[in-house]
Amino acid sequence: MQSIIEFLRPHALPLLYAVLIVAVLPLLAGYVVLLERKVMADMQARLGPMRVGPHGLLQPIADALKLLLKEDIIPERADKWIFWMAPLISVTAGLLAFAALPFGPGFLIADLNIGLLFIVAISSMGIFGIVLGGWASNSHYSLMGALRSAAQLVSYEVAGGMALVAGVLLAGTLSTREMVDAQAAQGVWFIFLCPVAFFIYLVASVAETNRAPFDMPEAESELVAGYMTEFSGFRWSLYFLAEYANMIVVAGIATTLFLGGGARPFGGVSWLRPLDFFPPLFFVGVAGFCFYRAPKQPVLVQKLVMAAFGGLFLLLALPLGVAATILPAWKAAVHGGFWFVAKVMLYIYVFLWIRFTFPRYRFDQLMHLGWFFLIPLSIVNVMSLGIGLVLHRQAGWSLPVALGLSTLATLVVALYLAHVGEQRAGISDTEVESEA
Amino acid sequence: MMDQILFYFFGGLAVLSAVLVVTSRSAIYSAIFLITTLLATAGLYLTLRAEFLFAVQIILYVGGIMVLFAFVIMLVNLDVALHQAQFNRQRWVATLLGLVLGAQLLLAFLLGHRDGANRDLLNLPSVAVTQLEPNTQLIGDVLFNKYVIPFEIASILLLVALVGAVVMGKKRI
Incomplete structure (x- = not known):
């Protein structure tokens, strides 16, 4: 007993963070869904959810209640054990990956020596939830969705992994905390040093999280809902939570490796120091908007809820403001969290933007894009980046010139690959026509 | 402790699920238990502070190879496979051999520490926390300095296998 307590003592703070993340994440996922619906509505010139709470602000809570109260159906001839287990695998993998994400200096559950590899490894296990769930449902739609998902994830993991290797080459470490430090030390986000790698990771991460335009595993028009077809109620919501957790994880990886993590933009520029006051002022502004809109709500309850949200934002502004002015020792920790979440949200916004802009790919097109374009490009990118780094470190070229040249070379290869891919697509289309 | x-x-966990891999009737259950075995082995690597090996084990075996296993198993008609006779005649021989192997390992463990003090199964020597700290760097250093030629030969072998697989898989390249 004593030894267990001794073992747990240094882990008290990480445990607290873990509980915090597991508790807050479902709520966050719910609000990301609301954000998604609002952004979609905005892009389609609609209003989106407006009924539950002012501007639909309580919609996620209503949705969560509905999902918890729905009937839980297990198909007659399903494999009960695996059916029961599959959503748990997905959600466990999704949540476990948060262990190594650095939300800010100090706000990190586990500063692992292999942080990035850990996240990639754990989130690559989430696919078993999809594959086994689809198989256990004993339904053709589910099985098709599961198979597509397995093929897609295995393909795009290669390209995404190679893109991450490019970032790791620049950082020189696998620890997520040291990656953020490396970017702060070099005074530049790695997105500017290897834009091609960031682009590849963006595409691969959209495919890995099964989001449109790569949402073949759950394409409504072909497969009803893919691997989730037979799932209902709470089990379905676990899959849902896993999908959004995965989105936040890939956004977190991209933020950590390419977007400077929890560091403030222009952290090294002295005359931009006033930017430190942006986070509290941002929340004060949002709170002010809430208070301004509160009297205009139609019902008294909605007025109160809107005012309550305003109060909540003011409450959030308080620690940020205190950290910026009175307690500079806390500034890095508190503001790190703000900037990290802001960058993650920006990345997720790009996800949504892509989803509502591009039509869904066909499955063979998806595989072509993965194997004939992204994977060769990511390999070439790693090679040319390596050459660029050697030119910088051994031959003494300046970093922008060396890496600019390597990026240029990669882009030439990308153009060539796109050209070849077009020809290949032309060939396969004529083949299809002649067969028809 | x-x-x-x-x-x-x-x-x-590794031993138990390894037993279940060979005794499950359904191929998909065997695959799941194989995943558990691999994960438990990864856990063992972690208790030895071999973090890099832990991550690579999960990425390659669990996230890569086992996904392909599951992919293939799903395409097989499992209902037919369930009714077919398994290789059960070897069961007792296999059990016996397994026990003999286990006894050998136990003996080797008990005799191996004759000069040292430690023969207590409940008090195994553990790796010091700081002993293998920069694990990834160490592996990279050894692979690319000391064993660079075997490493490159293995890479070329894999490349040949890859090209061969593509040639076999596609009629027109």
């Missing part, structure tokens, strides 16, 4: 608990937990 915690090291012992973790070691016996992961070790027991």
Whole structure:
């Protein structure tokens, strides 16, 4: 007993963070869904959810209640054990990956020596939830969705992994905390040093999280809902939570490796120091908007809820403001969290933007894009980046010139690959026509 | 103490699920137990502070190879496979051989520490926390300095296998 307590003592703070993340994440996922619906509505010139709470602000809570109260159906001839287990695998993998994400200096559950590899490894296990769930449902739609998902994830993991290797080459470490430090030390986000790698990771991460335009595993028009077809109620919501957790994880990886993590933009520029006051002022502004809109709500309850949200934002502004002015020792920790979440949200916004802009790919097109374009490009990118780094470190070229040249070379290869891919697509289309 | 608990937990899990891999009737259950075995082995690596090996084990075996296994198993008609006779005649021989192997290992463990003091199964020697700290760097250093030629030969072998697989898989390249 004593030894267990001794073992747990240094882990008290990480445990607290873990509980915090597991508790807050479902709520966050719910609000990301609301954000998604609002952004979609905005892009389609609609209003989106407006009924539950002012501007639909309580919609996620209503949705969560509905999902918890729905009937839980297990198909007659399903494999009960695996059916029961599959959503748990997905959600466990999704949540476990948060262990190594650095939300800010100090706000990190586990500063692992292999942080990035850990996240990639754990989130690559989430696919078993999809594959086994689809198989256990004993339904053709589910099985098709599961198979597509397995093929897609295995393909795009290669390209995404190679893109991450490019970032790791620049950082020189696998620890997520040291990656953020490396970017702060070099005074530049790695997105500017290897834009091609960031682009590849963006595409691969959209495919890995099964989001449109790569949402073949759950394409409504072909497969009803893919691997989730037979799932209902709470089990379905676990899959849902896993999908959004995965989105936040890939956004977190991209933020950590390419977007400077929890560091403030222009952290090294002295005359931009006033930017430190942006986070509290941002929340004060949002709170002010809430208070301004509160009297205009139609019902008294909605007025109160809107005012309550305003109060909540003011409450959030308080620690940020205190950290910026009175307690500079806390500034890095508190503001790190703000900037990290802001960058993650920006990345997720790009996800949504892509989803509502591009039509869904066909499955063979998806595989072509993965194997004939992204994977060769990511390999070439790693090679040319390596050459660029050697030119910088051994031959003494300046970093922008060396890496600019390597990026240029990669882009030439990308153009060539796109050209070849077009020809290949032309060939396969004529083949299809002649067969028809 | 915690090291012992973790070691016996992961070790027991690995052995138990390895037994279940060969005794399950359904191929998909075998695959799931194989995943559990691989994960438990990864856990054992972690108790030895071999973090890099832990991550690579999960990425390659669990996230890569086992996904392909599951992919293939799903395409097989499992209902037919369930009614077919398994290779059960070897069961007793296999059990016997397994026990003999286990006894050998136990003997080797008990005799191996004759000069040292430690022969207590509940008090195994553990790796110091700081002993293998920059694990990834060490592996990279050894692979690309000391063993660079075997490493490159293995890479070329894999490349040949890859090209061969593509040639076999596609009629027109």
